[in-house]
Amino acid sequence: MAARTTVVEAVCAVAARLEAAGVPAPTVDAALLARHVLDWSHTALVLRGGEPLPEDAAARLDELAARRTAREPLQLLLGTAGFRWVDLEVRPGVFVPRPETEVLAGEAVARLPADGVAVEPCTGSGAVACAVAQEVPGARVVATDVSPAAVDLARRNAGRLGVRVEVRLGDLLAPVAPELRGAVDVLVSNPPYLADAELATLEPEVRDHDPRAALVAGPTGHEVTDRLIAAAGAWLRAGGWLLLETADTRARATARRAAAAGLTDVAVLPDLTGRDRVVVARRG
Ligand SMILES: C[S@@+](CC[C@H](N)C(=O)[O-])C[C@H]1O[C@@H](n2cnc3c(N)ncnc32)[C@H](O)[C@@H]1O
Structure with a gap:
């Protein structure tokens, strides 16, 4: 069975999608969207980035990444x-x-x-x-x-x-x-x-x-x-x-x-x- 995608791998994949769509700061946005779906602090994202991304978080991240590639403002996706x-x-x-x-x-x-x-x-x-x-x-x-x-x-x-x-x-x-x-x-x-x-x-x-x-x-x-x-x-x-x-x-x-x-x-x-x-x- 293939290993599940880690949080860091998911952030990199989202950043690549956003960059291809012309989003101005793709890596920052990808990291903030991942933090949002995981409800993690910045420190947790750094320290726990090697953990597998849970399936429900992966689905939510995919949906938010699609909205961001359609140029919906990051703050409206995060709500803050x-x-x-x-x-x-x-x-x-x-x-x-x-x-x-x-x-x-x-x-x-x-x-x-x-x-x-x-x-x-x-x-x-x-x-x-x-x-x-x-x-x-x-x-x-x-x-x-x-x-x-x-x-x-x-x-x-x-x-x-x-x-x-x-x-x-x-x-x-x-x-x-x-x-x-x-x-x-x-x-x-x-x-x-x-x-x-x-x-x-x-x-x-x-x-x-x-x-x-x-x-x-x-x-x-x-x-x-x-x-x-x-x-x-x-x-x-x-x-x-x-x-x-x-x-x-x-x-x-x-x-x-x-x-x-x-x-x-x-x-x-x-x-x-x-x-x-x-x-x-x-x-x-
Ligand atoms: C550029 S936004 C600034 C919002 C906020 N001050 C900020 O910096 O995030 C301009 C705001 O002015 C409001 N607005 C436009 N014309 C106005 C008027 N004649 N009287 C009061 N508010 C007005 C708009 O509804 C909008 O919320």
């Missing part, structure tokens, strides 16, 4: 995404949080007083708001989204993590309590920032799985960031910060628009890959 120090639940129909947005959240944490107020329009899964609330537990954190599915997931993530985030359904700052006008220390957002025509150029994981309304702002891509820049003067306290994630191709122009709106200390910061990504600006 790590973001700074938290693990978030992710679901189809809600934008999957990205590592580059960890820079945006970190800038918010660095600028938020211990008992300050942070508002995050366009929260999606609640990634930024939950990370900020976890790292600055004494702050008041308010998050909004126009998508009921996103609001539901952000509330669920905040509840699971045990962090205090007020999640409200509605357009940008419209659902935020009026008493916070002029009292916000950090207005932070990763809004839709692509132009209509850019949608077709995206990787299949993004184009076919993230909601269009999470990606595309309108004909120029500046439509939502312009609205947030225009609102910043009314909602920020004097000295408070506006922090916006945007496309690398649009960051310098977004910074110029913030300066033209009268905001000060305008700068563009790079993401984890060195690309222009985050625009910071201050109400003078």
